[in-house]
Amino acid sequence: MKIAVCVNRVPDTETKVKIGADGKTIDKTGVNYILNPYDEFAVEEALRVKEKFGGEITVISLGGSENVEVIRRALAMGADRGILLKDDSQRDTFSIAKALAEVLKEISPDIIFFGKQSIDYDNQAMPSLVGELLGIPSITVVVKLEINQDGTIIAEREIEGGRERIRGKLPIIIGAQRGLNEPRYPSLKGIMAAKSKPVEEREAVKFENKAEVIEMLLPPPKKAGRILGTDANAVEELVRLLREEAKVI
Amino acid sequence: MAKRVLTFAEQREGKFKKSAFEAVRTGKRVADELSAEFYTLVIGDENVEKIAPELGDYGAEKVLIVQDSRLGQYSLTAYAKVIAEVMQKVEADYLFMSATAMGKEVAPRVAGKINAGFAVDCTDLKVENGEVIATRPVYAGKAFIKVKINSDKKIFTLRPNVFPVGEKDGKVASLEKIEINLNDDDFKVVAFETIAATQGKIDVTEADIIVAGGRGLKAPENFKLIEELADVLGAAVGASRAVVDAGWRPHDEQVGQTGKTVSPKLYIAVGISGAIQHLAGMSSSKVIVAINKDKDAPIFQVADYGIVGDLFEVVPALIKELKKVLGK
Numbered sequence: 068m069k070i071a072v073c074v075n076r077v078p079d080t081e082t083k084v085k086i087g088a089d090g091k092t093i094d095k096t097g098v099n100y101i102l103n104p105y106d107e108f109a110v111e112e113a114l115r116v117k118e119k120f121g122g123e124i125t126v127i128s129l130g131g132s133e134n135v136e137v138i139r140r141a142l143a144m145g146a147d148r149g150i151l152l153k154d155d156s157q158r159d160t161f162s163i164a165k166a167l168a169e170v171l172k173e174i175s176p177d178i179i180f181f182g183k184q185s186i187d188y189d190n191q192a193m194p195s196l197v198g199e200l201l202g203i204p205s206i207t208v209v210v211k212l213e214i215n216q217d218g219t220i221i222a223e224r225e226i227e228g229g230r231e232r233i234r235g236k237l238p239i240i241i242g243a244q245r246g247l248n249e250p251r252y253p254s255l256k257g258i259m260a261a262k263s264k265p266v267e268e269r270e271a272v273k274f275e276n277k278a279e280v281i282e283m284l285l286p287p288p289k290k291a292g293r294i295l296g297t298d299a300n301a302v303e304e305l306v307r308l309l310r311e312e313a314k315v316i
Numbered sequence: 317m318a319k320r321v322l323t324f325a326e327q328r329e330g331k332f333k334k335s336a337f338e339a340v341r342t343g344k345r346v347a348d349e350l351s352a353e354f355y356t357l358v359i360g361d362e363n364v365e366k367i368a369p370e371l372g373d374y375g376a377e378k379v380l381i382v383q384d385s386r387l388g389q390y391s392l393t394a395y396a397k398v399i400a401e402v403m404q405k406v407e408a409d410y411l412f413m414s415a416t417a418m419g420k421e422v423a424p425r426v427a428g429k430i431n432a433g434f435a436v437d438c439t440d441l442k443v444e445n446g447e448v449i450a451t452r453p454v455y456a457g458k459a460f461i462k463v464k465i466n467s468d469k470k471i472f473t474l475r476p477n478v479f480p481v482g483e484k485d486g487k488v489a490s491l492e493k494i495e496i497n498l499n500d501d502d503f504k505v506v507a508f509e510t511i512a513a514t515q516g517k518i519d520v521t522e523a524d525i526i527v528a529g530g531r532g533l534k535a536p537e538n539f540k541l542i543e544e545l546a547d548v549l550g551a552a553v554g555a556s557r558a559v560v561d562a563g564w565r566p567h568d569e570q571v572g573q574t575g576k577t578v579s580p581k582l583y584i585a586v587g588i589s590g591a592i593q594h595l596a597g598m599s600s601s602k603v604i605v606a607i608n609k610d611k612d613a614p615i616f617q618v619a620d621y622g623i624v625g626d627l628f629e630v631v632p633a634l635i636k637e638l639k640k641v642l643g644k
Binding site: 078080081082083084086091093104105159160161164186187188189190191192193195196198199200203204205206207208223224225226227228229230231232233234235236239245246276277278279280281282283284285286289291292293294295296297298299301302303305306308309310313315316 | 418424425434460463464505508509519575592600623
C-alpha cells in the first residue's frame with residue numbers, strides 16, 4: 068500500500084504569542100517548534116496501516132529547511148522516506164494545498180494522512196482541500212478507522228454532541244483527531260535509523276495566495292476580576308452577580 | 317454588477333441548528349451592506365421543504381431547496397457538489413456557512429471546486445470599502461488575524477455562538493426547488509450512522525454555559541460534582557488537558573489549544589489552574605468564573621469572578637444555591 072503523511076512544524080503549545088515586526092505574523096524570537104500534535108496521530112495511523120497491509124510511507128512537509136526536523140521525527144517513528152518542499156514565503160491554505168497536491172499526484176498514494184488541523188492557523192481545511200484538488204474523498208476529525216482488505220473503509224468522526232460513522236473507499240484522505248490512537252515515541256534505534264533514511268529536497272511550486280492577512284492582533288487583555296471570598300459563603304454573592312450584574316443565568 | 321450572497325443553512329435530521337440561523341442572519345446583514353442579492357440554500361431529503369419556511373424569521377428571502385432522498389444522510393462529496401453547483405447557478409460571489417463539524421469539512425472542498433479563497437471560523441465580519449474583512453482566531457485564540465479574500469469567489473465559515481440571531485422577523489421567504497443531477501459516484505463518502513455521546517450531552521462548542529473541571533478534582537469519580545453543576549445550569553461539561561490525558565474524561569470535552577476553542581456566555585472553571593494552552597481555548601468566553609484553592613493560579617488572571625477556596629465545599633454550596641434561585 069502506498070501511504071503518505073503530510074506534516075507541519077508549529078510553535079509549541081506553551082508559546083506566548085507576540086506580534087512580529089511585520090504586524091501580520093508572530094514574533095519567532097525564542098519560540099520552540101514541534102511536530103504539529105495532530106500530525107503525530109496521523110503518522111501513528113500511517114504506521115499501523117503499513118504494519119497491517121505492508122507498503123511504504125512517504126512523509127511530506129512544506130516550509131523552510133528547518134522543516135526537515137519534523138520529517139526526521141516521523142522517520143524516527145518508522146516512516147520510510149521524506150520529501151521537503153522548500154519554501155520560506157508566507158502562503159495561504161490554498162497555495163500550500165496546491166503545492167502538496169502536485170507531489171501527491173506524482174506519488175499517487177492509496178491513503179493520505181493529515182493531522183485534523185495545524186495548531187498555528189487552525190484552519191482545519193487541508194484534508195478537504197487537498198482531497199478536492201486530487202479528486203479523491205476525505206474524512207476529517209477521525210477518531211476511529213477500519214480499513215478492509217477490499218479497500219472499503221469505515222471511519223468515525225467527531226461531530227457536535229457525538230460521532231458519525233462514515234463509509235468510504237480507498238483512495239482516501241484522513242484527517243486525524245486526538246483519540247484515533249496513541250502515538251509511539253521514536254526509539255533510539257528509530258532515531259539512529261532515521262538519519263540514514265532519504266529526505267529529498269525540492270523547491271515548492273509557487274501558487275498565488277487567495278487570502279491575505281492584513282493584520283495580526285492580540286486579544287484584548289482581560290483584567291483580573293473580583294475575588295468574592297475564600298469559602299462557600301461567597302457562593303450566594305456569586306450567584307447574585309451572575310444573575311444581576313453579568314446576566315448570564 | 318450587483319453582487320450575490322449565498323448562505324448555507326445547515327440542518328441535521330430535519331432540524332436547523334441555531335448556528336444555521338446565525339449564518340442566515342449574518343449573511344443577510346453582509347448582503348445588505350454590500351447591496352447584494354441574498355439567497356439561502358437548504359439541502360436534504362424530502363422533509364426539508366417543511367422546515368425551510370422557518371428561515372424567513374432570520375432574514376432569508378429566497379430559499380433554494382435541493383432535495384434528494386440520498387441527501388438525508390450527510391455526504392461530504394455530494395454536499396460539496398450541490399453547494400458548488402448552486403453557487404454557479406445563482407452566480408453567487410460569496411458563500412457563508414457555519415463553522416460546524418459539517419461546515420469546516422465542506423467549505424474547503426467547495427472552495428477547491430470553484431477556486432475560491434476562504435476564511436474559516438470567523439468571529440467577526442465587517443464590510444469596508446465594499447470588501448468583506450474577516451477576523452478569525454489563530455493559535456487557538458492567542459491571536460487574531462484580519463483577512464481579506466482576493467479571489468472573485470469568497471467563502472467564509474462562521475464560528476457558532478458568536479454572531480447574533482436577532483429577533484424573529486416573522487417574514488415569509490419564497491421557496492424554490494433546484495434540481496442538481498447527482499449520481500452514485502458523488503456519494504463517495506456517506507455518514508450512515510450517528511452515535512450520540514451520551515443521552516442529552518451538550519457539546520462544548522455549542523453550549524451557552526460550560527462547567528469545566530481540572531486536576532483539582534483529584535479523582536475521576538469527583539467529576540460527578542461537575543456534572544451535577546452542569547445539569548443545574550443546563551451546561552456542557554468541559555475538561556482540562558491534564559484530566560483528559562489521565563483518562564478521566566473523553567477528549568471531546570477537552571478545552572484548550574489541542575482541544576476545543578470555546579466562546580460560551582459563561583465558563584465556570586473548577587480546579588483548573590489555567591495553563592496557557594487552556595487559557596487559549598477559553599479566554600474569549602463572555603464571563604469567566606474560577607474556583608480554585610491556589611490564589612496564584614493563572615486562571616484568576618482571566619476570571620471575572622473568583623472564589624479562592626476548596627472546591628469540595630464551594631461547588632456543593634453553589635449547586636444548592638443555584639437550585640434554590642433557579643427553582644429546580
